Amino acid sequence: METDRKEYLQRPLIEDVVYEITDNLIRVSNSNTLFINLTKRNRIQLAEVEKLFREIRKIAKNNPKLKLKGVTKFLPTIRELYPEYCEGASLIEKNFSEISKLFRQIKIDGLHRGYHDDELMNLSYAKKAEIERQHYSSSPYSQFVRCYTNLKSALKMRGWEDEGIVSYTVLLLPF
Known part of the structure; x- marks a missing residue:
């Protein structure tokens, strides 16, 4: 294995x-x-x-245009997803840190032609694939993130405040 790396490092630099x-x-x-x-x-x-x-529920109570779907299931669902979200976040942080170390070494060694043969590049790509798996739509990590971004987006856009809108529904559990 070590000789493969030595051979790789003899190739011209990109x-x-x-x-x-x-x-x-x-x-x-x-x-x-x-x-x-x-x-x-x-x-x-x-x-x-x-x-x-809590913020969006308070707005919905005082604004008849705003309807919320999934109110009763929202808190139990995100509380159930949270531990698995944290596991996914920890895995992402660990792999990010390891990829960072690998690329710091690659920077020192230089990136050579035929880098697909480089064991450090391949290891970093394998760790990147582990990160990407957390972002699959069915993963608890991804579902938790979607609930959060959905809420943030709804509160930022405030579509229910547009004059022409008669009714505006926010889907709290977008999966």
């Missing part, structure tokens, strides 16, 4: 590769290729989702 590796971003590219582009999101706290839910 030119003009730009490495952006921070606590929240891993982006490696040149003018022709985006080798990786990962952004780490902040964790969503259960209390924040509950706060947004």
Whole structure:
């Protein structure tokens, strides 16, 4: 295995590769290729989702145009999803950190032609695939995130305040 890496490192370097590796971003590219582009999101706290839910319920009580679907199931559902969301977030954070270390080493070694043979690149792509699995629509991680972004979006857009709107429904559990 080590000789394969030595052979890989003998190959010509890919030119003009730009490495952006921070606590929240891993982006490696040149003018022709985006080798990786990962952004780490902040964790969503259960209390924040509950706060947004209370806020939209209060608005709905005082605004006859705004209808909420899924009110009784919302809190039990997000509370049930939250531990699995946290597991998914931890897995993402762990893999992001490991990919960051791998790409810091790749930056030192340089990115060479035929990088598909590089064990560090392949390992980082395998870890990226684990992150992507958390984003599948059926995963608890993804469902929890969707509930949160749906609430945030509804409260930001405030579609029920448009004059021409007679009735506006927010689907609290969008899955």
